[in-house]
Amino acid sequence: MKFLRDxxxxxxxxxxxxxxxESLYYAFEAGETFLFSPNHTTGIKGAQVKxxxxxxxxxxxxxxxxxxxxxxxxxxxxxxxLLATGETTGIWENFGDKAIIGxxxxxxxxxxxxxxxxxxxxxxxxxxxxxxxxxxxxxxxLIPLVVPATTPLWQVALATIFAVVIAKEVFGGTGMxxxxxxxxxxxxxxxxxxxxxxxxxxxxxxxxxxxxxxxxGATALSVVYDAGVQNxxxxxxxxxxxxxxxEGLFSFANMFMGWIPGSIGExxxxxxxxxxxxxxxxxxxxxxxxxxxxxxxxxxxxxxNVLAVNEYMALPPQYHWVMGGLAFGIVFMATDPVSAAQxxxxxxxxxxxxxxxxxxxxxxNPAYPEGIMLAVLxxxxxxxxxxxxxxxxxxxxxxxxxxx
Amino acid sequence: MSKIVKLKKGFDIxxxxxxxxxxxxxxxxxxxxxxxxDFIGFQRPxxxxxxxxxxxxxxxxxxxxxLDQVIYAxxxxxEILEIKRGDRRKLLEIKILADKTITYESFGKIDxxxxxxxxxxKLASTGVWPNIIQRPFGIVxxxxxxxxxIFISAFDTHPLAPDYGFTLQGEEKYFQAGIDALAKLxxxxxxxxxxxxxxxxxxxxxxKNAQVNQFSGPHPAGNVGVQIHHLDPIxxxxxxxxxxxxxxxxxxxxxLEGHYDASKVIAVTGSExxxxxxxxxxxxxxxxxxxxxxxxxxxxxxxxxNVLTGEKINLEGFLGFYHNQITVIPEGDYYEFLxxxxxxxxxxxxxxxxxxxxxxxxxxxxxxxxxxxxxERAFVQTGVFESVTPMDILPVYLLKAIMAEDxxxxxxxxxxxxxxxxxxxxxxxxxxxxPVQELVRKGIELIQYS
Numbered sequence: 041m042k043f044l045r046d047x048x049x050x051x052x053x054x055x056x057x058x059x060x061x062e063s064l065y066y067a068f069e070a071g072e073t074f075l076f077s078p079n080h081t082t083g084i085k086g087a088q089v090k091x092x093x094x095x096x097x098x099x100x101x102x103x104x105x106x107x108x109x110x111x112x113x114x115x116x117x118x119x120x121x122l123l124a125t126g127e128t129t130g131i132w133e134n135f136g137d138k139a140i141i142g143x144x145x146x147x148x149x150x151x152x153x154x155x156x157x158x159x160x161x162x163x164x165x166x167x168x169x170x171x172x173x174x175x176x177x178x179x180x181x182l183i184p185l186v187v188p189a190t191t192p193l194w195q196v197a198l199a200t201i202f203a204v205v206i207a208k209e210v211f212g213g214t215g216m217x218x219x220x221x222x223x224x225x226x227x228x229x230x231x232x233x234x235x236x237x238x239x240x241x242x243x244x245x246x247x248x249x250x251x252x253x254x255x256x257g258a259t260a261l262s263v264v265y266d267a268g269v270q271n272x273x274x275x276x277x278x279x280x281x282x283x284x285x286x287e288g289l290f291s292f293a294n295m296f297m298g299w300i301p302g303s304i305g306e307x308x309x310x311x312x313x314x315x316x317x318x319x320x321x322x323x324x325x326x327x328x329x330x331x332x333x334x335x336x337x338x339x340x341x342x343x344x345n346v347l348a349v350n351e352y353m354a355l356p357p358q359y360h361w362v363m364g365g366l367a368f369g370i371v372f373m374a375t376d377p378v379s380a381a382q383x384x385x386x387x388x389x390x391x392x393x394x395x396x397x398x399x400x401x402x403x404x405n406p407a408y409p410e411g412i413m414l415a416v417l418x419x420x421x422x423x424x425x426x427x428x429x430x431x432x433x434x435x436x437x438x439x440x441x442x443x444x
Numbered sequence: 445m446s447k448i449v450k451l452k453k454g455f456d457i458x459x460x461x462x463x464x465x466x467x468x469x470x471x472x473x474x475x476x477x478x479x480x481x482d483f484i485g486f487q488r489p490x491x492x493x494x495x496x497x498x499x500x501x502x503x504x505x506x507x508x509x510x511l512d513q514v515i516y517a518x519x520x521x522x523e524i525l526e527i528k529r530g531d532r533r534k535l536l537e538i539k540i541l542a543d544k545t546i547t548y549e550s551f552g553k554i555d556x557x558x559x560x561x562x563x564x565x566k567l568a569s570t571g572v573w574p575n576i577i578q579r580p581f582g583i584v585x586x587x588x589x590x591x592x593x594i595f596i597s598a599f600d601t602h603p604l605a606p607d608y609g610f611t612l613q614g615e616e617k618y619f620q621a622g623i624d625a626l627a628k629l630x631x632x633x634x635x636x637x638x639x640x641x642x643x644x645x646x647x648x649x650x651x652k653n654a655q656v657n658q659f660s661g662p663h664p665a666g667n668v669g670v671q672i673h674h675l676d677p678i679x680x681x682x683x684x685x686x687x688x689x690x691x692x693x694x695x696x697x698x699x700l701e702g703h704y705d706a707s708k709v710i711a712v713t714g715s716e717x718x719x720x721x722x723x724x725x726x727x728x729x730x731x732x733x734x735x736x737x738x739x740x741x742x743x744x745x746x747x748x749x750n751v752l753t754g755e756k757i758n759l760e761g762f763l764g765f766y767h768n769q770i771t772v773i774p775e776g777d778y779y780e781f782l783x784x785x786x787x788x789x790x791x792x793x794x795x796x797x798x799x800x801x802x803x804x805x806x807x808x809x810x811x812x813x814x815x816x817x818x819x820e821r822a823f824v825q826t827g828v829f830e831s832v833t834p835m836d837i838l839p840v841y842l843l844k845a846i847m848a849e850d851x852x853x854x855x856x857x858x859x860x861x862x863x864x865x866x867x868x869x870x871x872x873x874x875x876x877x878x879p880v881q882e883l884v885r886k887g888i889e890l891i892q893y894s
Binding site for chain 2 (some may be wrong): 042045069073075076077078079080081082083084085086087088089090091092093094096097098101102171173174212213214215216247254321322323324326377378380382383384387431433435437438439441442
């Protein structure tokens with residue numbers, strides 16, 4: 041590693057004040073600090089030692105937590121594709137083919153997301169003279185996981201650029217943003233190019249091939265929604281869906297495992313829970329938000345059961361956990377510490393409301409079958425308000441103490 | 445009514461190099477210094493001596509013209525060696541070359557029967573007064589004030605902190621006299637807060653004239669600011685005083701002996717020392733005789749105080765007025781290849797993202813160096829500061845109010861209740877590496893001088 045260090049030391053004067061490439065200092069700094077933890081020491085006064093953690097370590101932990109979802113998503117993309125064309129029925133059949141199809145579709149999306157976002161991030165860092173923020177490590181991985189594998193790459197690039205600029209950099213970069221960056225990217229795609237991110241045609245990659253007769257590309261959410269409209273039992277509708285491809289494609293167990301069509305990383309509740317275990321185990325994400333998010337969805341589902349006027353409302357609440365992106369959204373998006381509520385009490389309320397709103401939007405809104413996206417963005421906007429009241433309560437306690 | 449408070453929030457930083465319970469025979473310090481920079485809020489220094497003058501222990505050598513009743517005295521007898529000034533003639537140190545045997549300026553035994561004002565004025569003229577600190581702000585107390593209570597933390601939970609049960613043994617008589625004097629200075633109570641998780645050391649066990657409270661839990665349970673918060677919190681307009689037990693003994697000695705005895709036992713600690721032990725010396729001692737020749741590595745940082753709140757001094761530096769400890773750790777000015785990514789068990793972290801399995805070895809002691817372990821970033825992680833601050837305070841909101849210089853917000857969020865040391869752990873655990881203690885002081889000064 042000595043030669044790398046020497047190389048860095050040799051190039052450093054170029055980027056420092058007065059050097060030829062002074063304006064690119066933060067690009068150099070990003071590269072240098074990625075390779076080497078810097079030699080900064082603590083000041084004369086104050087804490088003389090520091091905790092070994094830094095933001096890079098924290099962010100990479102989130103990326104690691106997403107890896108199970110990513111790997112599963114890659115394989116499931118291939119699996120769904122071959123399943124629809126009738127080339128496979130078993131989950132582990134044609135393992136290599138499925139993995140290759142998945143990789144062919146997913147890898148380019150990841151590369152495009154990281155490249156597009158990285159360039160924007162670096163450009164802003166250089167122009168605005170702030171360090172390149174590690175938060176993008178996470179965003180760049182989240183965006184591919186919340187879009188269908190068939191999304192055109194230019195749309196991925198456009199959405200990423202839009203989200204990084206509008207949702208983050210205009211506010212001053214990581215730590216200052218109000219909205220979750222990855223959710224903003226998805227919302228952008230959803231409203232700008234609805235044809236490529238909603239409906240029945242986008243979730244399963246078919247390529248040049250044709251699907252078997254009677255195949256439906258609908259997601260579980262739209263199946264349940266239709267059941268509500270046609271007034272047939274929602275659970276039966278799920279169980280009977282796409283029976284041409286095999287038994288119980290949308291059974292609870294299968295949806296929990298994630299062998300269903302959907303956005304790349306969000307289908308498997310099991311993999312999301314593994315990610316949640318990593319995030320909670322390492323203390324990176326707030327368990328309060330995760331627990332209250334799932335609880336909110338369940339409670340709202342129960343409440344709707346009581347009030348049920350159609351079959352969707354009568355759906356057993358646990359189904360909400362395994363359909364669509366709820367689990368993924370709560371674990372990876374809602375817990376983004378910057379856009380979430382920042383007080384401990386606020387986190388309970390924030391998570392709970394996300395769960396509640398997700399289910400309300402799903403069940404009552406005909407236009408958006410998936411509720412988590414809007415619920416997270418909505419609560420991102422309201423998080424400062426929640427915090428405001430929690431902080432106010434703290435101030436009031438202090439004031440009351442003084443006057444007693 | 446004595447109180448028992450069990451605290452859960454906080455974090456003990458376990459370091460290698462705890463002082464063994466013995467008085468080491470290090471060569472005695474030759475020179476001593478009084479540093480005005482040790483006294484927070486010291487405004488207009490006036491030096492009362494010249495280079496070459498001879499002084500006794502207790503001779504006034506310095507005053508703050510903004511609070512001129514309080515004198516700052518020579519801790520030892522000897523000759524004024526140097527009056528060191530820095531940029532723009534800022535007074536840095538008054539160095540004294542100590543005599544072989546210390547002689548004392550005698551002001552006669554102090555009668556505790558006199559009224560509060562007279563006693564305060566008397567103590568202010570003896571050299572022991574700067575041991576009394578005023579909250580809010582953490583500045584030297586004004587003898588004219590009447591605090592609502594006086595708080596003494598009888599234990600120190602900082603990393604490698606000295607054990608007052610050991611350093612003050614045999615001082616029972618003086619400690620009690622100090623408490624008696626303090627009890628005269630307030631119309632409120634004197635609170636003596638002991639460590640509830642251990643047997644109470646003899647010096648504190650028989651104390652009368654004070655309310656004895658028990659605190660237990662991880663650091664910062666021993667911080668007097670945290671204790672005040674749970675006993676009798678400071679609101680806007682309140683005034684409380686705090687004294688370190690070592691200061692209480694010095695006050696007691698002034699009362700009973702009629703002279704300023706600045707001797708104290710300090711802990712010489714840290715991973716880079718061959719022998720970590722206690723040593724008997726005086727306030728402001730030059731540390732070189734304790735450290736040089738006692739090092740097991742070359743590239744070190746010498747800290748007056750502990751690693752959380754101390755001050756970097758060099759090998760020829762002097763012990764700070766309020767410090768009862770020096771710590772020697774490795775200097776951390778090196779690069780580390782992929783230092784942020786490597787899995788490791790040798791680094792200490794409060795966060796499980798780095799120390800995932802650290803719960804398996806809760807008693808493990810670490811060698812920490814002065815490396816910052818990362819670069820400064822915006823606030824990202826939430827909830828961590830709260831989890832190391834056992835007070836009903838929202839540190840991040842308070843710090844943001846300070847950054848925004850929002851006076852009302854700072855007051856409402858509790859700036860009066862804290863000084864630097866109370867949020868020192870936040871600075872340690874901060875993922876984004878903010879200078880938390882510096883910010884706290886900035887906020888306090890904004891309020892204090894507004």
